[in-house]
Amino acid sequence: MTETFTRKTPELARRHAGEKRFQWLGKAAITIAIGFLLVMVGTISWMGVGAFKQTQIALDVYLDPQEIDTAAPNKADYGAMVKKAQRSKFSDVKKHNDKRKLYKLLSSQAAFTLQHQVADNPELIGQTAKIWFIASDDVDMFIKGNTNVDDSGNAGKLDKKQLQWIAALKSTGDIRTRFNSSFFLSGDSREPELAGILSAFTGTVLTLAVCFALSFPVGILAAIYLEEFTPKNRWSDLIEVNINNLAAVPSIVFGLLGLSVFLNTFGLPRSSPLVGGMVLGLMTLPTIIIASRAALRAVPPSIRQAALGIGATQIQTVFHHVAPLAMPGMLTGAIIGMARALGETAPLLMIGMVAFIVDVPGSVLQPATALPVQIFLWADSPERAFLEKTSAAIIVLIVFLIFMNLIAIILRHKYRQRF
Amino acid sequence: MYKKILIAGALLSTTILGTGSNAALARDQIRIVGSSTVFPFATTVAERFGKNTPFKTPVVESTGSGGGLKLFCSGAGDNAPDITNASRRIKLSEVKKCAANGITDIVEVKLGYDGIVLANSKKAKAMELTLKDVFLALAKNVPDGEGKTTANPYKTWKDVNPTLPDLKIEVMGPPPTSGTRDAFVELAMEGGCKSFKWVKALKKKDKKTYKALCHTIREDGAFIEAGENDNLIVQKLNANPSAFGIFGFSFLDQNADTIQGSKINGVAPDFDQISDGSYPVSRSLYFYVKKSRIGKTDGIQEYLAEFANDKAWGPEGYLADKGLIPMSDKERKNWAEKVKNLQNLSM
Numbered sequence: 012m013t014e015t016f017t018r019k020t021p022e023l024a025r026r027h028a029g030e031k032r033f034q035w036l037g038k039a040a041i042t043i044a045i046g047f048l049l050v051m052v053g054t055i056s057w058m059g060v061g062a063f064k065q066t067q068i069a070l071d072v073y074l075d076p077q078e079i080d081t082a083a084p085n086k087a088d089y090g091a092m093v094k095k096a097q098r099s100k101f102s103d104v105k106k107h108n109d110k111r112k113l114y115k116l117l118s119s120q121a122a123f124t125l126q127h128q129v130a131d132n133p134e135l136i137g138q139t140a141k142i143w144f145i146a147s148d149d150v151d152m153f154i155k156g157n158t159n160v161d162d163s164g165n166a167g168k169l170d171k172k173q174l175q176w177i178a179a180l181k182s183t184g185d186i187r188t189r190f191n192s193s194f195f196l197s198g199d200s201r202e203p204e205l206a207g208i209l210s211a212f213t214g215t216v217l218t219l220a221v222c223f224a225l226s227f228p229v230g231i232l233a234a235i236y237l238e239e240f241t242p243k244n245r246w247s248d249l250i251e252v253n254i255n256n257l258a259a260v261p262s263i264v265f266g267l268l269g270l271s272v273f274l275n276t277f278g279l280p281r282s283s284p285l286v287g288g289m290v291l292g293l294m295t296l297p298t299i300i301i302a303s304r305a306a307l308r309a310v311p312p313s314i315r316q317a318a319l320g321i322g323a324t325q326i327q328t329v330f331h332h333v334a335p336l337a338m339p340g341m342l343t344g345a346i347i348g349m350a351r352a353l354g355e356t357a358p359l360l361m362i363g364m365v366a367f368i369v370d371v372p373g374s375v376l377q378p379a380t381a382l383p384v385q386i387f388l389w390a391d392s393p394e395r396a397f398l399e400k401t402s403a404a405i406i407v408l409i410v411f412l413i414f415m416n417l418i419a420i421i422l423r424h425k426y427r428q429r430f
Numbered sequence: 431m432y433k434k435i436l437i438a439g440a441l442l443s444t445t446i447l448g449t450g451s452n453a454a455l456a457r458d459q460i461r462i463v464g465s466s467t468v469f470p471f472a473t474t475v476a477e478r479f480g481k482n483t484p485f486k487t488p489v490v491e492s493t494g495s496g497g498g499l500k501l502f503c504s505g506a507g508d509n510a511p512d513i514t515n516a517s518r519r520i521k522l523s524e525v526k527k528c529a530a531n532g533i534t535d536i537v538e539v540k541l542g543y544d545g546i547v548l549a550n551s552k553k554a555k556a557m558e559l560t561l562k563d564v565f566l567a568l569a570k571n572v573p574d575g576e577g578k579t580t581a582n583p584y585k586t587w588k589d590v591n592p593t594l595p596d597l598k599i600e601v602m603g604p605p606p607t608s609g610t611r612d613a614f615v616e617l618a619m620e621g622g623c624k625s626f627k628w629v630k631a632l633k634k635k636d637k638k639t640y641k642a643l644c645h646t647i648r649e650d651g652a653f654i655e656a657g658e659n660d661n662l663i664v665q666k667l668n669a670n671p672s673a674f675g676i677f678g679f680s681f682l683d684q685n686a687d688t689i690q691g692s693k694i695n696g697v698a699p700d701f702d703q704i705s706d707g708s709y710p711v712s713r714s715l716y717f718y719v720k721k722s723r724i725g726k727t728d729g730i731q732e733y734l735a736e737f738a739n740d741k742a743w744g745p746e747g748y749l750a751d752k753g754l755i756p757m758s759d760k761e762r763k764n765w766a767e768k769v770k771n772l773q774n775l776s777m
Contacts, residue, residue, distance in 0.1 A: 111746065115751075119478075119748070123481070158687055159687060161552070161687055165686075165687065166687060167684075167685075167686065167687040168683075168684070168686065168687075200477055201470065201473045201474040201477050201752070202477075274509070278509060280509075281461070281509060282489060282491070363463075363491055365491060365492060366489050366490060366491040366492070367469070367472075367473040367476065367477075367489070367490040367491075367492075368487075368489055369476075369477055369480055369487040370480070370486060370487055378459070378489045388492070390659060390661065391466075391658070391659055391660075391661070392470065392661075393470065393660065393661070393678075393680040393681045393683070393684045393685075393752075393753060394684055395684055395685065398661070
């Protein structure tokens with residue numbers, strides 16, 4: 012080795028310092044990004060984790076055989092039975108106002124809970140059964156420590172008396188928190204303790220299915236034709252510029268298009284996943300086309316030349332050799348586009364999917380809403396208990412997103428071929 | 431590969447369209463649009479209605495009062511909504527537009543009141559304001575002697591009124607697109623503005639100048655537009671005890687453990703005082719029903735019966751729990767009668 016290579020010149024030190032500096036900056040950038048992500052995910056999980064638990068209160072209900080007709084058990088007044096059980100638990104409550112306060116400890120769902128219990132276990136009729144009821148959102152928030160007791164002894168909407176009753180229930184072990192399965196198994200509700208995400212989740216799945224069914228085949232065929240078959244001229248340039256522009260158009264514009272074309276001209280049903288999926292499909296189309304063209308371009312020309320060289324036609328070359336190699340990239344593009352569609356609310360606003368929908372949609376023509384819309388609606392509700400529901404719905408949305416990305420990774424690995 | 435995709439695509443489309451075939455295009459479900467202020471109440475009634483009757487739960491969209499009436503008046507067919515909610519009364523121009531599209535018979539239902547509160551954190555002292563104080567603290571221009579105005583010079587509440595604390599004016603409120611803002615400007619700002627005699631006289635002479643003076647909120651940072659989300663304002667009040675927030679009564683009701691409403695003209699914002707009209711910043715809430723849809727969409731009359739019922743809109747009804755301010759007994763009876771007879775709207 013000559014001296015030139017071993018001696019450290021000031022020039023070399025400066026260049027090394029430059030590299031070090033860049034590495035430090037890079038590390039700092041990553042740290043900041045991860046920090047933000049952790050703060051976001053951390054606060055959301057911290058606020059939302061409560062929603063996966065539910066407060067329940069036990070009552071001994073006497074199922075009076077004179078009140079319940081065994082032939083038609085659904086006709087009985089279960090609400091009255093629940094109230095009676097509450098009164099007998101706290102027999103010192105006499106005043107009308109106090110009774111009302113007492114009833115407010117339980118969710119309005121209590122009568123239905125009892126009705127279902129009786130329908131499932133008819134042998135309970137005539138007995139006194141201990142049944143767990145869902146507590147009202149105010150009690151739920153208090154038990155979870157989300158409301159604080161103020162100077163006058165009240166906590167949020169609960170007053171002193173109600174807090175005493177809760178303490179009494181606690182001391183006898185008649186109050187508990189359990190996994191909140193109804194959050195996953197029921198639709199939206201105006202009562203925070205009953206609200207669930209099933210209708211919004213189903214709506215999202217149906218909407219994305221329509222979106223995929225529309226945008227994936229169209230996008231891929233358009234990309235293949237543009238990349239492999241069209242001659243390069245002014246027209247193809249114009250189309251390319253337009254597609255790139257379309258990918259950057261704000262999503263609300265697609266919503267307006269959906270409103271005027273799909274709803275007003277074609278008369279398709281408002282608020283339906285079909286229209287939602289079509290609008291989002293149009294929105295993702297440019298993304299898919301651009302990603303797919305990039306994937307096709309990345310296939311080495313030698314593959315095409317070899318196929319053509321042994322006598323394959325143009326279409327055989329494309330569909331037997333080029334497209335399969337580009338497939339992982341195309342799928343990734345499609346899933347990135349769908350992930351963007353998953354988080355959209357603006358276009359859905361215009362076509363009536365920002366709505367209160369309790370029933371779980373059974374088809375793409377029935378009214379539905381989507382997960383981000385549900386988050387938006389809950390975030391805007393006055394009841395404090397919706398705060399944790401909002402965060403919980405965000406968690407579900409993020410998990411859904413991770414799941415979609417996971418599928419993209421798996422598909423990519425499955426179809427990847429090395430040269 | 432190619433075949434696989436084709437098969438997958440075919441399967442996917444058949445499942446989607448296959449399950450879609452049982453969907454009924456005829457309407458067995460009520461469709462409601464309109465005000466975001468009425469939304470929490472309409473959805474509560476809709477949910478109970480869906481649970482307690484054999485009918486489907488109505489679909490309720492939150493489009494804003496104006497947007498709702500526009501959709502409502504767009505046609506009498508299956509694709510237009512049956513009911514629209516509004517946080518103000520329908521305008522004559524909207525009635526005319528409805529009539530032009532063949533919707534002539536409209537049933538008007540008043541469901542109760544909503545109060546708009548000026549609240550702060552419980553960590554700070556409660557305030558007693560007059561409408562004049564509110565106007566002087568928040569207007570862009572304030573009267574300065576007879577017939578003259580000047581850019582709002584007030585920095586603290588004490589500047590506005592010497593009896594108020596020496597606290598920087600800092601008020602968070604909704605943006606101009608919100609109905610709450612409209613109502614606040616019309617009721618609170620204009621109410622305070624009118625307390626100047628020459629301004630009141632101006633209303634008759636020069637309505638435009640009057641409106642510009644009374645309806646314009648200051649833009650120098652004392653009033654902060656905090657977005658449509660009232661929960662956010664409540665959270666910010668907790669973080670900043672010297673700030674005030676403007677929002678609907680239901681948010682005060684739900685967060686009574688951390689925030690308090692200011693008395694306005696000596697009246698505190700609570701159920702009774704808003705209900706009897708003594709609290710000055712309150713508005714009426716309505717919804718409108720297309721009479722022609724009764725019989726075409728299932729369950730409209732039953733929905734009306736669920737709403738116009740003391741169990742729902744009464745002082746002890748479930749809507750009061752959600753923050754609706756009920757009408758007086760007499761008024762409720764009067765409106766229930768109108769609903770029962772499906773009385774036509776008269777302007």
